[in-house]
Amino acid sequence: MTWTFTSDLAAYLAAAGPxxxxxxxxxxxxxxxxxxxxxxxxxxxGSDEPFxxxxxxxxxxxxxxxLCTPPFPLLLSAVPEEAVRALGAALATEPxxxxxHGINARRPDAEALAEAWGRPTRxxxxxxxxxxxxxxxxxxxxxxxARLATEADLPLLLEWIEAFNxxxxxxxxxxxxxxxxxxxxxxxLLWEDAGVxxxxxxxxxxxxxxxxxxxxxxxxxxxxxxxxxxxxxxxSEAAYASGASEVLLFTDLANPTSNGVYLRLGYTPVEDxxxxxxx
Numbered sequence: 299m300t301w302t303f304t305s306d307l308a309a310y311l312a313a314a315g316p317x318x319x320x321x322x323x324x325x326x327x328x329x330x331x332x333x334x335x336x337x338x339x340x341x342x343x344g345s346d347e348p349f350x351x352x353x354x355x356x357x358x359x360x361x362x363x364x365l366c367t368p369p370f371p372l373l374l375s376a377v378p379e380e381a382v383r384a385l386g387a388a389l390a391t392e393p394x395x396x397x398x399h400g401i402n403a404r405r406p407d408a409e410a411l412a413e414a415w416g417r418p419t420r421x422x423x424x425x426x427x428x429x430x431x432x433x434x435x436x437x438x439x440x441x442x443x444a445r446l447a448t449e450a451d452l453p454l455l456l457e458w459i460e461a462f463n464x465x466x467x468x469x470x471x472x473x474x475x476x477x478x479x480x481x482x483x484x485x486x487l488l489w490e491d492a493g494v495x496x497x498x499x500x501x502x503x504x505x506x507x508x509x510x511x512x513x514x515x516x517x518x519x520x521x522x523x524x525x526x527x528x529x530x531x532x533x534s535e536a537a538y539a540s541g542a543s544e545v546l547l548f549t550d551l552a553n554p555t556s557n558g559v560y561l562r563l564g565y566t567p568v569e570d571x572x573x574x575x576x577x
Contacts, residue, residue, distance in 0.1 A: 324427070337479075361377060371399055424573075437562070442496065510546045511547040514529065
């Protein structure tokens with residue numbers, strides 16, 4: 299039983315790709331990140347070189363993987379308990395794991411890795427993965443309607459995504475290339491009231507059977523009017539229409555308002571994850 303670490307995306311996809319793809323809901327982020335790396339190159343999420351890893355069981359079967367695109371945290375798939383212990387030990391010995399900005403894993407695994415890291419850590423974020431069980435119309439129905447974003451909306455989209463990133467603590471600037479790509483397949487919707495954009499929601503290209511909604515953002519001055527529920531409902535329909543059979547999203551557990559909105563729209567909890575970072 300062992301971890302294998304590499305900077306070779308092709309080697310990771312060949313070794314770990316089938317195991318990760320077999321769990322498209324739980325491994326949604328790993329799948330969409332590798333899809334982005336294949337589409338836009340290894341600098342798609344930052345100038346530092348990404349790295350990857352996979353866990354091989356005693357019988358030679360690969361049962362999980364990880365990846366990291368600095369400055370974002372390491373992303374760990376669902377892996378056996380012994381793999382978590384081995385990864386905790388490797389934090390002190392594997393050169394590719396030196397200088398990590400954080401670790402994003404299932405809550406119990408994040409707790410174990412935080413303890414094994416050998417340095418003071420804190421929880422930067424606690425998040426919940428939801429899947430859409432059956433879409434429910436928002437009640438009450440908000441004023442306005444949804445429309446597809448276009449390239450003419452790019453200045454507004456960049457401004458709002460920058461604002462979302464600041465609020466959510468997402469590292470790095472908003473990416474115009476990612477926004478243009480999402481516009482190209484109808485992956486960004488704006489909610490308008492009286493012809494004025496008041497909220498946005500986006501979804502990634504379906505990978506396997508799943509598409510993930512996010513980000514969802516409403517400027518502070520337009521909140522508490524139901525716009526986020528309206529645009530999330532619309533973007534969830536668009537994700538299904540794009541070919542996804544599973545529509546997912548993550549929420550910050552520290553935000554009870556958004557969690558309540560998604561539950562009322564028909565989203566149900568799947569699992570909790572946490573991001574641990576050095577103090």
